[in-house]
Amino acid sequence: MADGCTGSLDRRTDIPAAQPDAASILRAAGVPVIVADRNLTIRFITSQALTRPGITADLIGQSADSLTETLGTRGLDNEMREVMVGAGSRTRRTASGEDLRVAACHDTTGGVTGCILQFTGTGPVVPPGGDDAYSLLDDNETLLRDLLSNAPFAVGIHRGPEHTCIFANDEFRTWHPGVEPLGSTLAERCVLGENPGAHKLLDAAFQTGKAQIAQTTSYLETRPDGQTRRRYFSGVAEPYRTRSGAVAGVMAMTFEVTEQQMWRDRQELLVSELRHRVKNLLAIVQAVAAFSAYNASDKDDLLDRLQLRLEAIGRANLHLVAGSAMPRPLHDLVRQELDQLGPEIHDRVTLRGADAELEAATASTIVLALHELTNNAVKHGAFASEDGVVTIECGSGRGPNELSLVWSEHADHPLPETTEDGDGFGKLLLTELVPRELGAHASFSYRPDGIVYELRFPATMPAPT
Amino acid sequence: MTRRPRILVVEDEFLYAALLKRILSDAGFEVVGPHATVDAAIAEIAAANSGLDGATLDLSLAGGQTSGPVAQALWDRGIPFLFLTGDDSILDASAAPMSPRPVVLVKPVPVARVVREVQSMVTPPHV
Incomplete structure (x- = not known):
C-alpha cells in the first residue's frame, strides 16, 4: 500500500528474493487471465478466468493448443507465438462472444518469458477468495x-x-x-x-x-x-x-479519490449555498410583501401588485443564479420587462442609446426598478392613457464608468396627477433603495405630460467599502 | 423624555434592510445604517458619537464576508446585538466565545418577533 x-x-x-503467492495477487487484482510460459504450457488460471465456458483447472500443465478448441479461436496458438516474437498484442473473439487479449510477458530486460491471455469482457461476477488454478511459476x-x-x-x-x-x-x-x-x-x-x-x-x-x-x-x-x-x-x-x-x-x-472527494465537497458547498439563497429569497419576499401591504387600501390591488412583484423578483433572481454564463445587455433587460405587458406595448416604446453589458447583481436590481416603472406606467402613467408613449434612453452617463437610464413618459391627455403611485413602494424603491444599492444617482420628476425618471449608475459594482 | 434607542442594522440584502429600517423605525427605534459591509459597520461603531444601544447583524455578507468582526467590535464595547441570518449553519464558529450567547433569528422571521427581540435586547434587566 x-x-x-x-x-x-x-x-x-x-x-x-521476492516470492509472493502469485495466485493471490492475480485474484486480488481481479483479472481474468490465463498465463502460459514460453513453451506455451499453461501455468496459471485465475478464478475469474475459470468462470469462462470450458476453462477448467485441468488445463494446467497442458499445451495452449488445447485452448484453440475450447475457446473456438482457431490459430490462437500461432498468435501466441507471434506476440512472443514481438508482434504486438492481438485481440480475438471467443466462441462465447467475449474479447480475448493476447500479449507477451517480458522480464525487466525486455526478454520474453511467456504469454498472457486476458478476457476483457465483464464476465460473471466471482466472489472474492475463489480458488485459482496454477502451477509454480518460474x-x-x-x-x-x-x-x-x-x-x-x-x-x-x-x-x-x-x-x-x-x-x-x-x-x-x-x-x-x-x-x-x-x-x-x-x-x-x-x-x-x-x-x-x-x-x-x-x-x-x-x-x-x-x-x-x-x-x-x-x-x-x-x-x-x-x-x-x-x-x-x-x-x-x-x-x-x-x-x-x-x-x-x-x-x-x-x-x-481526490476528484470524487472534491466533487462531493463541491456538492456540499452548493447545497449550503442554495439553502442560504432560498432563505434570503424568502426574506426578500417577506420585505416586498410587507411594503406592498403597508399602504394598501384595496385587497385585489394588493394581490395584483404583489404577484407581479414576485414575478419580477423571480426574473431578477435568475441573474444571480445564472452567474457569469448569462449575458445581460441593458437593452434586453428593458425589452424583457416590457414583454411582460404584451407584444403590442413595443409600438408605444422608443428604446435608444448605447447598449451596455451589466454585472449580475446590477442587472438583478435594474430588473426590479424597471418592473416598478412599467407597472406604474400601466396603473397611473403613459400606458394607462390612450396615446401615451415612453422613451427609454440608455447612455454612458456623466463619468467614464457611469451608465444612465432615462425613462420619460409622454401623454397628450395625461391622467390627473397622482403624486403617489398606489402603495408608495415603487417610489421608495426607485428613489431610495435602488440608488443606494447601486451607488447610483436617481431623480424622479412629474412633468405635465408624464413622469421622468433618471438613473445614473456605475458601469460595474463598486468594490465593497 | 428619553431619546430613542439607536440600533445599528447590518444587512446586505437591500430590500430586507429596508424592511428592518421600516419596522424598527415604526417601533420607536432610531435606525443606524443599514450597512452592507463589515468596514462600514465597524467605522460606524468606532465613530465617537455613535452611541449605539444595540445591533442586528446579518451573518454572511456579500463578497464572502461575515459579520463576525462586527460582533467582536460590539462585544468589546458591551453593546448588545442579535443575529438575523439566512445561514445559521456557520453560526457556531462565529458565536462560540460569546457568553451569554446572542439571540439568533433565522430568516424569514415574523417582523413582530424581530421588534420584540430588539426591545428586550435594549431593555436592561430588572427594570
Missing part, C-alpha cells in the same frame, strides 16, 4: 511487473506482521520519492501517528486473513515547489497465503 507519507529510509540491499517477479507495474493505482505487496515490502509498482514509488520501499517495514515507511489508517488496515488484513476496505483518508501533500494540496485516498488490503494456507502477507492497492 502506498502508505500516504514519506520519510527517509536507507536503501536496503539485503532483501530476500519468475513471479516478471508476472507482477507485467500485470501491475503500470497500473494506475498504487500496489504494494508486503510480507509478515511488519509488512515488509517485497513489491512496489511505479505508482507506489511515486508515493515515496527518494526512498527505496523494497525491504522497508511499514513502521519505517510510515510513522504510525502520521497515518494510523494504513497501519490499522494492513494489520487487520494480516491478522484476520480477510480483505479490508479502507476508509477514505487524506493527507496534505507538499510539492517540490512548496505548494500544498490535500489528496484523498481509498484502498483495499488483500491477504495472500502460502500454499499451506497460512497468511503470508498483504497485498494493498490504493486508489486516489
Whole structure:
C-alpha cells in the first residue's frame, strides 16, 4: 500500500528474493487471465478466468493448443507465438462472444518469458477468495511487473506482521520519492501517528486473513515547489497465503479519490449555498410583501401588485443564479420587462442609446426598478392613457464608468396627477433603495405630460467599502 | 423624555434592510445604517458619537464576508446585538466565545418577533 507519507529510509540491499503467492495477487487484482510460459504450457488460471465456458483447472500443465478448441479461436496458438516474437498484442473473439487479449510477458530486460491471455469482457461476477488454478511459476517477479507495474493505482505487496515490502509498482514509488520501499517495514515507511489508517488496515488484513476496505483518508501533500494540496485516498488490503494456507502477507492497492472527494465537497458547498439563497429569497419576499401591504387600501390591488412583484423578483433572481454564463445587455433587460405587458406595448416604446453589458447583481436590481416603472406606467402613467408613449434612453452617463437610464413618459391627455403611485413602494424603491444599492444617482420628476425618471449608475459594482 | 434607542442594522440584502429600517423605525427605534459591509459597520461603531444601544447583524455578507468582526467590535464595547441570518449553519464558529450567547433569528422571521427581540435586547434587566 502506498502508505500516504514519506520519510527517509536507507536503501536496503539485503532483501530476500521476492516470492509472493502469485495466485493471490492475480485474484486480488481481479483479472481474468490465463498465463502460459514460453513453451506455451499453461501455468496459471485465475478464478475469474475459470468462470469462462470450458476453462477448467485441468488445463494446467497442458499445451495452449488445447485452448484453440475450447475457446473456438482457431490459430490462437500461432498468435501466441507471434506476440512472443514481438508482434504486438492481438485481440480475438471467443466462441462465447467475449474479447480475448493476447500479449507477451517480458522480464525487466525486455526478454520474453511467456504469454498472457486476458478476457476483457465483464464476465460473471466471482466472489472474492475463489480458488485459482496454477502451477509454480518460474519468475513471479516478471508476472507482477507485467500485470501491475503500470497500473494506475498504487500496489504494494508486503510480507509478515511488519509488512515488509517485497513489491512496489511505479505508482507506489511515486508515493515515496527518494526512498527505496523494497525491504522497508511499514513502521519505517510510515510513522504510525502520521497515518494510523494504513497501519490499522494492513494489520487487520494480516491478522484476520480477510480483505479490508479502507476508509477514505487524506493527507496534505507538499510539492517540490512548496505548494500544498490535500489528496484523498481509498484502498483495499488483500491477504495472500502460502500454499499451506497460512497468511503470508498483504497485498494493498490504493486508489486516489481526490476528484470524487472534491466533487462531493463541491456538492456540499452548493447545497449550503442554495439553502442560504432560498432563505434570503424568502426574506426578500417577506420585505416586498410587507411594503406592498403597508399602504394598501384595496385587497385585489394588493394581490395584483404583489404577484407581479414576485414575478419580477423571480426574473431578477435568475441573474444571480445564472452567474457569469448569462449575458445581460441593458437593452434586453428593458425589452424583457416590457414583454411582460404584451407584444403590442413595443409600438408605444422608443428604446435608444448605447447598449451596455451589466454585472449580475446590477442587472438583478435594474430588473426590479424597471418592473416598478412599467407597472406604474400601466396603473397611473403613459400606458394607462390612450396615446401615451415612453422613451427609454440608455447612455454612458456623466463619468467614464457611469451608465444612465432615462425613462420619460409622454401623454397628450395625461391622467390627473397622482403624486403617489398606489402603495408608495415603487417610489421608495426607485428613489431610495435602488440608488443606494447601486451607488447610483436617481431623480424622479412629474412633468405635465408624464413622469421622468433618471438613473445614473456605475458601469460595474463598486468594490465593497 | 428619553431619546430613542439607536440600533445599528447590518444587512446586505437591500430590500430586507429596508424592511428592518421600516419596522424598527415604526417601533420607536432610531435606525443606524443599514450597512452592507463589515468596514462600514465597524467605522460606524468606532465613530465617537455613535452611541449605539444595540445591533442586528446579518451573518454572511456579500463578497464572502461575515459579520463576525462586527460582533467582536460590539462585544468589546458591551453593546448588545442579535443575529438575523439566512445561514445559521456557520453560526457556531462565529458565536462560540460569546457568553451569554446572542439571540439568533433565522430568516424569514415574523417582523413582530424581530421588534420584540430588539426591545428586550435594549431593555436592561430588572427594570
